[in-house]
Amino acid sequence: MTRAKIHHLSTSQQVAPANHLPENDEALFSEMLDKWATRRTGSLRQKVKSVMGDITIVREMTAFVGSAPWYWSEDDFDRWCEVIGVQRNLAVATQRKYQSAIRNFLAYIVDNVKFKNDIRRQYGIDLRQICTSENCIPHVHERELSVERGSFTHDEITLFFEAYDRAIQEAAKFRAKDLRPLQRDKALFFLLYACGLRISEALALDIGSFSPKPEIPEFGPYGVVSVWGKGSRGSGKKFRSVPVTHHLLPPLLDWYIKSVRPKFLLVADANEQALFLSERGKRLGVSSLEARFKHGLELAGLLEKNLTPHSFRHASVTHESLRFSLEAVRRKHGHVYSATTQGYMHINDGMVSEEINRVIASQIDRIKSK
Known part of the structure; x- marks a missing residue:
């Protein structure tokens, strides 16, 4: 198929244009769709029918949200997914196809330097x-x-956080420009692990998202983290309080907020409340976090382990389950059902053996001390 025909298909009445987009928005949006279609049918050799089906889906979500893709938010995507999944009751495989179309389109324009600059x-x-x-x-x-x-x-x-300590020391020694991002990343990733937060929860945090826990005054103002977490069955985001259970987190947060974050504020709005900021002074985004996480894996030599940022949440559930009851772990991580929490646990034979030996050794110590 020729390029002219692809352009005609991506902008023709076969794919209805989004409702009420301003003229400039529609022109740029159509160009994005045209270039995306050309890439897929050209160098990627994908079928025209499949490409045009995905363009229809992107147009459909654009009409639903009522604005161009560069204005979209996670909440817009959640609302649209609720419509196709709950109201329209599409099959799971079809919902996955719709989500993939949106995700792939956004991945294309996010990685496109021209469109990013435009x-x-x-x-x-x-x-x-x-x-x-x-x-x-x-x-x-x-x-x-x-x-x-x-x-x-x-x-x-x-290994992961020791690699960060070494990288921070090295960057400070040579006054490298990556020093501040490394310092921010250590605080961000340790918070993800210590509190078992989802990526969206951590990135939505503000400097006022922490409060003291009177029962543990040693943690100062960082005894509890207030987050808006994932709801269940289309119920929308839910508020929950996450208790801080790792003694190393409060001093790390205090150091980050007092010594590191102010340097990001030099290029930020004076009233910016976001806890984690990009080098441009804006709230850090998901794509930036994922890129920085990959950099962290490289520092630690863990690239081959197929880990993702969500692995911190899995690790948190797994490691906390060796310290607390299943119910305590479930509540901390915001799961509705214990079965969901158990699905996050990765307990191998060595960990079970270590736990048994530790409990027995503790009992023997108590007997000897009598």
């Missing part, structure tokens, strides 16, 4: 990916592999 220049907005593993239906093979690749081990967690 959007930043014309609208003052940074293109970002709003579809993640947290708000999309996983493929069957992803669900099957979740146990094998879902969690950090204790040794890997130690």
